[in-house]
Amino acid sequence: MIEVRNLTRRFRRGSETVTALDDVSLDIIPGELTVAAGPSGSGKTTLLSIIAGYERADAGTATTANGEPTGQLGWVDLGFVPQSLTLLDELTIAENVDLPDRLNPGTRGGSGQSGSAGLAPDGDPDRPPVVQLMEQLEIGHLADRLPSQVSGGEQQRAAIGRALRLAPAILIGDEPTGHQDRGRVDLVLNILRQHAYAGHVVLISSHDEAVISIADRVITLADGRLVADERSRAGTVPGR
Ligand SMILES: Nc1ncnc2c1ncn2[C@@H]1O[C@H](COP(=O)(O)OP(=O)(O)OP(=O)(O)O)[C@@H](O)[C@H]1O
Numbered sequence: 001m002i003e004v005r006n007l008t009r010r011f012r013r014g015s016e017t018v019t020a021l022d023d024v025s026l027d028i029i030p031g032e033l034t035v036a037a038g039p040s041g042s043g044k045t046t047l048l049s050i051i052a053g054y055e056r057a058d059a060g061t062a063t064t065a066n067g068e069p070t071g072q073l074g075w076v077d078l079g080f081v082p083q084s085l086t087l088l089d090e091l092t093i094a095e096n097v098d099l100p101d102r103l104n105p106g107t108r109g110g111s112g113q114s115g116s117a118g119l120a121p122d123g124d125p126d127r128p129p130v131v132q133l134m135e136q137l138e139i140g141h142l143a144d145r146l147p148s149q150v151s152g153g154e155q156q157r158a159a160i161g162r163a164l165r166l167a168p169a170i171l172i173g174d175e176p177t178g179h180q181d182r183g184r185v186d187l188v189l190n191i192l193r194q195h196a197y198a199g200h201v202v203l204i205s206s207h208d209e210a211v212i213s214i215a216d217r218v219i220t221l222a223d224g225r226l227v228a229d230e231r232s233r234a235g236t237v238p239g240r
Pocket residue numbers: 011012013018019020038039040041042043044045046047
């Protein structure tokens with residue numbers, strides 16, 4: 001669960017002050033796919049970036065139910081797909097997907113087999129094996145390529161794989177389908193929904209009606225304010 005309380009973020013642009021987020025409060029619960037919608041400039045990226053710890057708030061908090069600031073959580077607990085992807089150019093696609101595991105060797109996720117990039121075998125059954133994860137995301141054949149040698153959509157799916165690598169309790173994705181074709185939008189959404197329905201918090205932003213229409217819950221921002229919060233069917237989560 002993420003508890004957002006009175007989050008406010010202002011940016012200075014010359015003599016002007018832009019209020020990107022204006023006193024936003026909500027709880028984001030596990031077990032459903034939550035989509036943050038709203039027009040360009042409404043504050044979606046700012047909200048997700050503060051929750052993920054990529055941006056600071058001027059006021060308010062985003063914490064877990066235990067009161068821990070979500071921005072301080074590592075890959076083990078919170079996976080983030082930023083709009084800019086932030087893949088490391090010098091690492092292969094497989095190494096990028098496996099990065100959270102390499103940075104958290106005490107929590108190694110289950111691989112079951114060594115990938116072509118020489119990824120170490122490991123054994124936690126709750127975590128997606130890296131090779132299987134890449135195949136699910138249809139980037140298995142790109143394991144040994146550098147990010148600069150694959151398409152934008154493939155890079156984005158690698159960033160999604162990296163975020164899912166340690167099966168974190170919280171997954172945040174800023175327009176994680178933004179570079180995908182129609183078929184791959186469905187592929188990515190199915191994977192994100194599976195993660196949500198396994199009991200995790202999944203919050204993504206999107207402009208795409210196809211994404212918004214399959215969300216279990218849609219929170220809508222306008223001018224930095226939360227203006228709507230709707231569930232697809234009251235009290236039920238489809239597909240569970
Ligand atoms: N670093 C910054 N400096 C100044 N203004 C900013 C900065 N980041 C965001 N803003 C402004 O804050 C507001 C909210 O931006 P944000 O990126 O959160 O919107 P968004 O809903 O994610 O937009 P989009 O859908 O286009 O990605 C906008 O008016 C934007 O111009």
